[in-house]
Amino acid sequence: MPAEPIHAESTRPGPDTAGRARPGLRERKKERTRSTIRREAFRLFHEQGYAATTVEQIADAAEISPSTFFRYFPSKEQVVLADDLDPIMIQRFRDQPVELSALEAFRRATLESFEALDPAEFAFERDRATFVATVPELRGVLAMEMDRNVDMIAELVAERSGRTPGDFEVRALAGALIGAAKAVLMDRDPFDPTAIARVIAFLESGMRL
Template identity: 40%
Template sequence: MQGTADEHDPAPAGLRERKKQRTRQAIATAALRLFAERGYEETTIAEIAAAADVSPRTFFSYFPSKEDVVFAEIDDRLAEVSEQLRRTPGETPMETIRRSVIDVLEALVAEHGEYGAVQIALIQERPGLRAQALHRMMNTQEQIEALLRDLCPDLAEVDAVAASGMAIGGMQAVVAHCRREGYDPLSMRRALDRAVDIVERGLASVDALTRPSL
């Protein structure tokens, strides 16, 4: 008889995933704390691993490089958007977009706390990280564009490009502003709610996004 995965790992799949996500977040938080205390260049991967109570090998199982750990939260939240932008019968694409974005923003407000400003400062100050951020944003806009066209097959190509750029660019700019200026969680949530309203009003002008999915 063929064995199951649980015979080798007794933890259920959902529990394993939650443990992996906690480890990933612990590594990212430890890295940002050390970057704030010691400086980005001065902090080694071995020091990050020790601060997160994992081995350097475990670090590399989660992040290919020290650069990637700076973008951990951004990558995770964008992956969540991609997972949630799926067609729901009876729901307009606009309703799907809003629901998905709100869920992700809740996590953005809660994560990293004081180290969110460190993350933004690192990206702004280092050309290599700025280039990585731009590359990630361009890739994300293309991914969201494809997801929007799948969510709404009759969406015109230019409308999909403009909508994805507006949504990703607008929300990224507000998150960066809030963290750079040191907004507390409540103020950041209010700012993001306002940003969602602005983006939603812009997207509402695209008729295809306001028709219910079949």
């Protein structure tokens, strides 16, 4: 297939339909390459297993070199663990009205983040979350990822409340939210909005049985 002429699309960002700056051609090409790597990686993971899939196989399927793969992901594990929802979630959380509690702000931010995904993105993120929870080889890095999520939530709660990320109650809230979500959602549908809302409502109620 012949390549599209470079002059057909400007490399400078233009406004999108909402009036915001649109990524330039180079950024869009990089994002397409990144998406292709992840899509082909997960196809191979499902076809032949996570442990049996190599970086070289993923690179070959994505039609890139292994060195290009490593420019996008530092390891095979990070292809799975990279969470593209984090930036969306962080911004949605920061956009919530200040009068809301931290937990209610997280509930709304989570649901709004899901709604911001198109069907293909939603399906990919749901598959990724389920895959992480069921692959034994990822259990170790998953534990580290949970620690990272606690730190991220603590940072956001501290920012919202005027406390520090190391504050006792800030850390307790962050740990409770991540722990409850893992206990309830990892063995079910991790992208079930009703279950997520129920978890947060239960925490907000004081966890009365």
